[in-house]
Amino acid sequence: MPEGHTLHRLARLHQRRFARRPVSVTSPQGRFTASAALVDGQVLQRAEAHGKHLFHRYGRDATVHVHLGLIGTFSEGDGEPPAPVGQVRMRMVGEDHWTDLRGPTLCQLLTDVEVAAIRTRLGPDPLRRDADPAKALTRINRSGQPVAALLMDQSVVAGIGNVYRAELLFRHHVPPLLPGRAVDAELWSAMWTDLVTLMRHGVRVGRIDTVRGEHLPRAMGRMPRQDRHGGEVYVYRRAGLPCHVCGTEVLTQVLAGRNLFWCPTCQSG
């Protein structure tokens, strides 16, 4: 679930459902109880996302910071919340809605300085208006690391995860192991523009779809069926299957602890 689009979608939902009104904040599981008590009953001023980080600002030096990690998840509903089931780290209850947070990597109450520290170490986020893609290119060009590794580095670009990485490289015919310094401005401009479009679509529909008109798989004669993550993709988790565009077997390799997927023909550079 959680690449940048998921967090922006949650921020938008929480802003709409909880902001500008008092919110009950508790920790049925107990691991967030002391911090929850400090904002419980206060007005949520603003919910926003930067990359994969979610911030609930209640006031000066009182921001709840959530990072879902790999397995964190929010569930939500209308009206009265049900009895907590399982390990609910944080429960928020507003006038008409409730939401439960389970399994996050981080759920902590931060001061303004601590929030700023997190945000300054993040790279530009394609889903934010304040993003400067040139900052990302500078970092990419300074490095001999594979572009596939750089795209996953949240201090280079904030919000890209394993699915968007694989799909972006495929869509731009980029070999994953291409060194960062070989990415030119024209290529990066095209990749960034595409990322903005793809991720905005992700926020809108709540899943990652990267198969668009210009890449229709004519050779296959049909659109790819939905993949396990719920959207339509070219190469992510398709190792051993034929490429939707050229039919070559999709390859996989572990790079820096994450599974990488690519088509050696379409992405031969």
Added chain:
DNA sequence: GATCTATGTAGAT
């Protein structure tokens, strides 16, 4: 019902 795997990161080693 049991088992496997994962869209991620932090912290230990």
Added chain:
DNA sequence: TCTACCTAGATCG
């Protein structure tokens, strides 16, 4: 580089 986190959907039997 390894492990913990400890959810949920897919797959196995």
